[in-house]
Amino acid sequence: VTTAAIQGVRGSFSHAAAIDASDEDVEVVECRTFEDLFDAVAAGRADRGVVPVENSLAGAVQRNMDLLLEHDLHVVAEAQVRVRLCLAARPGTALEGVERVASHPVALEQCRAFFRAKPGLEPVAAFDTAGSIKELMTGESLYDAAIGSSLAASLYGASVLATDLEDDPGNYTRFLIVAGEPGSEAVAGAKTSLVFSVRHEPGSLHAALGVLAAYGVDLTRLESRPIPGRPWEYRFYADIRGATAGRQRAALEALGGVVEEVRVLGRYQERVRAGVTAGT
């Protein structure tokens, strides 16, 4: 058994990712916020933390990129979950009786066609997908239905009134799994996540990417984030793969010579398959 900290409650897509990323049985440690999640892993209250970093439709989970930098944890694995959204309600509720539908704003935004087809339904912002289903089932909620995974619906005993609400079936969330210690060298390799900032001068980003290109490593993702206190300056999160682990290390050493600062967040095995589908 391994313990995995997730933000939110059981039944979330993070829960599904925790299962996907582990060869062992997973015991979930529920955290209210992502800050709490990072703290739980840092303090050893969980073996690993499950951090959603990007969705194939919505893009980067921006705040979590910042948290990776603010903490000294190590990325040891990645996971992907296909986001399938269903409409959950209390048993006995008919679809016609539903008026207010709660979920996280991002999930609501990903069900536009569903809401267009049912103009009588009012979307209600909540902090959480699985949490909105859980709250619905406690009977204190201010809404009649909630959108989340069918895993959450089944865990909390809700009825599923409609499935596959998401506009686009190509809806995947990618997670980075963090731990207090780096992954073992035997497991590590293949892929590296890093953060770097460049000098505030023309051509500096081009020069940085030139180093990676020269070493034959492939940039699979480049994401900019603002630097607090320096409006309109940015740092870059990059995922690289290809060449050998040694070659990647050499590339990162060379990168250090042309950028302002660089930090390796972790090395891990690339997850090429599309991962599990939550709740199916």
Place this chain on the structure above:
Amino acid sequence: VTTAAIQGVRGSFSHAAAIDASDEDVEVVECRTFEDLFDAVAAGRADRGVVPVENSLAGAVQRNMDLLLEHDLHVVAEAQVRVRLCLAARPGTALEGVERVASHPVALEQCRAFFRAKPGLEPVAAFDTAGSIKELMTGESLYDAAIGSSLAASLYGASVLATDLEDDPGNYTRFLIVAGEPGSEAVAGAKTSLVFSVRHEPGSLHAALGVLAAYGVDLTRLESRPIPGRPWEYRFYADIRGATAGRQRAALEALGGVVEEVRVLGRYQERVRAGVTAGT
């Protein structure tokens, strides 16, 4: 008088940006969603649309980057607004009597120190800052106070119980102003916003940035967004400045030869000063 479409209601930071970006008096056209805003400008119901694209702390307003690409509008100006957040309540309410505080999740997240210092306050997610203040003043709200601009507080007759709630005074939002037609050549220049995608092969982004560097234009922003239907492939939003307008055009023509596709969103004058401070 010019008409400017904004998402949300009067008193929002978009409203402040509309005032900042215009030499004329501004009449606001309130839109429920950003989609509605783009439609209002495309249909001529407003002269211009005010689109927040990035915040110096929270980063890109991701969905709006996508909308710029999905519509055929032209960026004709930029604006910046310093985000100063205040706690608004119904007249007669004391700070001690406040239990639930509503605002947009991003605004709530930017007031962490305030909520830490007052653990009795419960944050409540809303779709809007100014809208949460407006709703509070109609008396139907499920909260006692709301966080937004002092402009909104004064427009809706709310009392301001606390000011400068934002954690970081370096909190600016940058807006792009869109219109149905490009800006006049006399006004245009200085800065260009564009979107490009690169071939899915190693070194392709580096090659694209190399063209810009070779022409001596400066990249002030590079933001990646997922390409729908192609999980883990991205397009890039770039803002460039420097050199001459003619040189920028030549650079973009050359860029077309090395990328998969490129589209100019608009040319406009750079706004170097920090812009207005909403509501002060």
